[in-house]
Amino acid sequence: MEHGTFKLYGRILLVAALIASLMGEVGHAANKAQDAIRDPGLRQAISQQLHTNDLTSLNLSLIESLDVRDYGIESLQGLELLTNLKTLYLSHNRIVDLTPLSSLKQLSHVDLEDNQVVSIEPLSFNRNIASVILNDNPLNSVATKQIVTWKNRSIPVSYSAVKLTNTSEVVVVNGDKVQLVNMPITRNNIVYYDLKEIAELLQIQLSYAKGKLTLIREGKPIVADPNKAQSGVVMHNGHSYVQLSKLMGWFSIHYREDGKQQLLNYTVKDKAPLFKVCKYAGYDNKCGYMNRDGDVVIPQIYAQAYDFSEGVASVYDGEWKVINKKGDVITDALNHSAYLFEEGLVGVGENTFTEGNQKYGFMDIRGKMQIPFQFEYAWRFSDGFAAVNKNGEYMYIDKQGKVAIPGPFSRAYDFEGGLAAVHTTDSKYLIIDSTGKIVGRSSYGFEDGYIRDGLIRVVKYPIKGDYSIVRYGFVNTSGKLIIPPINSEALPYSEGKTIVRTVQGEYQILDSKGTIISKLQQGSMYGPLIGFSEGLLPMRKDGKYGFIDEKGKWVIPAAFDYALPFKNGLAYVEIYDPHNRPGQDQSGYIDRDGNFVYGPTNVWLSVKSY
Missing domain, CATH: 3.80.10.10 (Ribonuclease Inhibitor)
Structure with a gap:
């Protein structure tokens, strides 16, 4: 081999070595970047x-x-x-x-x-x-x-x-007062409580990891509302603190003032829910209650009946009464009907109704008027406050009937986690805290004012003066736009999700950041929908109702003519007679597998007051 050939061969080897060296360096650099x-x-x-x-x-x-x-x-x-x-x-x-x-x-x-x-x-x-x-x-x-x-x-x-609260905190656990050891903290005007201490008070296990809160009782996860507590946990000085409203899926938590103390009343979530069942026979209605197995446990003897709330229900058999879950009468001979008790009180109207002169007040479960008739309108209590209308303007009152946040507001909504959405009389859209302080402003009006998963549904009318075309979006509790108002339909957030319909007609399931979780190829929203409940959502396909999960999968086929969201493990459904024969329409309750637990019967169960 000639000298020039050896020289060329040597250069090739040198270049190959350099390339190998460079590739090694690149690989090393890549590993170094990844390991960093x-x-x-x-x-x-x-x-x-x-x-x-x-x-x-x-x-x-x-x-x-x-x-x-x-x-x-x-x-x-x-x-x-x-x-x-x-x-x-x-x-x-x-x-x-x-x-x-x-x-x-x-x-x-x-x-x-x-x-x-x-x-x-x-x-x-x-x-x-x-x-x-x-x-x-x-x-x-x-x-x-x-x-x-x-x-x-x-x-x-x-x-x-981060601020420490300046009140002496007391917790009422099933009726017993307990002084908190660790002082709660306040962030963005929302109070958070030490997670470990709350768990000990409730005699349960609470664990928080990877953004998810898990509750365990007697060795088993509590799954009454598993997505309710996906957020609402913050860290402070190495401790996890929880926003109490995020535990509402498992516990009934009520707030009330007692001097300078903020009392927090915990009641373990209902383990034995009852469901209203009514028989229609002309004008002779007969209502009672069944358990989750479909057994009627309170006889169908009442002409009218409302759902149970806080362990009691209002019923009518010639006079209004309040009964407990055993069917025992707690209070009878009431002068007023009572819909759903919230935090121990319910808004009621005078029986002496005069057009334009009806007044409302608040009654306790014993039938005693705790707040006299004086309001043109009264809404339920939440977080210790109720929105009421007096002299044409809305304001918030406390449990003693005193004006806590005077407003004036043209619309006022429930408090949730210490915050509420309001419309002012000069057409401003605000989020306020429990002192009335403004913590957020929205450029768009609130559709229903519900604060769900920290988000509020807002509306926009693209064409000025034309209210037939509406677009929906969402803002957070600071008023920041999270999802622009560009959708033709949108449900309130529930369990960390919403479903929207784009102007192109596509249905999308979104998470709380507005990210698309899944798209629905078939189906439509129609009827009294309140969002996802217990992981499922009633949707309509080919004129019938069924249920989808968060992935948009039909887990219960569309076979019903009407359906309400799941509640305590059951959902109310109706099946209409195809020939429209009187008395042949059927209704009942189904479980998560789509099987009837009660019915279908040829009598209406009359539960549409969901």
């Missing part, structure tokens, strides 16, 4: 956004916006490799150290709400910072001075500190 991100929650979130588990330096440098809210992240180590990152959403995690952010010079928008951040020095030298959210972090004094500096530079900064 040590927090499993952060690594999972980035992998999901990139749609790959191959977290190379090149891939990471392509990310300009990153949303890692509520991933249980404790460490940001490795985030410095996202060299082109501009927008970062980090709220609802457990982050303390922001050092990895110090080298991200293009970072301009940062959301750090609800973390454990003490120092924000790593952000202080970034001249590109344009907005920062720092609510619910135990910031030190140096950090608060930096906030002032930013605000002086006209940089929007949102910050509200």
Whole structure:
């Protein structure tokens, strides 16, 4: 072989060696980049956004916006490799150290709400910072001075500190008062209680992991409303704190003032619910109650009957009475009908009705008027307050009938978790706390005012003056638009989900961030829908009702002419006679497998007051 050939061969080997070396370096760099991100929650979130588990330096440098809210992240180590990152959403995690952010010079928008951040020095030298959210972090004094500096530079900064409540907290557990050891905290005007202590008081196990709250009693998970507590847990000084309204799926929790003490009344969720069943025979109605097995346990002897609430029900057999679940009469000879008791009281109207002159007040289960007739309208109590109308304007009263939040409002809705939505008389749409303080503003009107999973349904009329075309969206309790009002239909949030109908006619199931969980290829919303209940939603297909799950799968076939949402494990359904023969329509209750527990019978059960 000639000398030139050896020389050429040697060069080829050298080039091959260099390529192998470079490939090794690239592989090493890729492994190094992937290994640098040590927090499993952060690594999972980035992998999901990139749609790959191959977290190379090149891939990471392509990310300009990153949303890692509520991933249980404790460490940001490795985030410095996202060299082109501009927008970062980090709220609802457990982050303390922001050092990895110090080298991200293009970072301009940062959301750090609800973390454990003490120092924000790593952000202080970034001249590109344009907005920062720092609510619910135990910031030190140096950090608060930096906030002032930013605000002086006209940089929007949102910050509200974690506060200890200033009241002596007492819990009433099934009638027994217990003094709390750990002081509750307040974030965004919502009170949170020590998770461990609440669990001990209720004699249950509460565990919180990966954003999910699990309740266990006698070794078994409690699944009465499993999605109710997916949120509402925050961290403070290494302790988990829970928002009490998020436990409503398992416990009846009531609030009332007792001097300077805030009393919290816990009652274990009903283990033996009763369901109203009525027989129609012309004008002679006969109503009673059945248990979950379909056995009638309170005879059908009442001309009218309302659902049970707080262990009692209002019934009528010539006079109004209040009965318990054994059928025993607690109070008789009432002068007023009582719909559903809430927090021990129910709004009732005078029997002496005069057109335009009906007055309302509040009665307890003993039939005693606790708040006299004086209002043009009275709604139920929630979180210790009731919306009432007096002289044409709405306001909130407390359990003593005193005006707690004067308004005036043109519309006022239930309190939920210490907050309520209102319309002012000058056409403003506000979210207020229990002191009447404004905590949020919406640019759009509230459709029904329900605060579900921290979201409120809003409406928009695209054509001015034309109210026949409506678009629906959602805002959070700060008034921030989460889902724009672009949908032709939308149900209130329930169990962390909603279902919307786009203007193109597609049905989409969305999570609380507005992310599409699934799409429904067949079906439509129609009838008295209130959202998902116990994981299922009644939907209509080919003129019949069935039930879908959150994935849009039909788990109970569409075979009914009418259906109500599941409640306590059963759902009410109707089957109409195809020939419209009198008395041949059927109704009953079905279980989650679609099997009839009661019926179908040829008498109406009359439960449409759901």
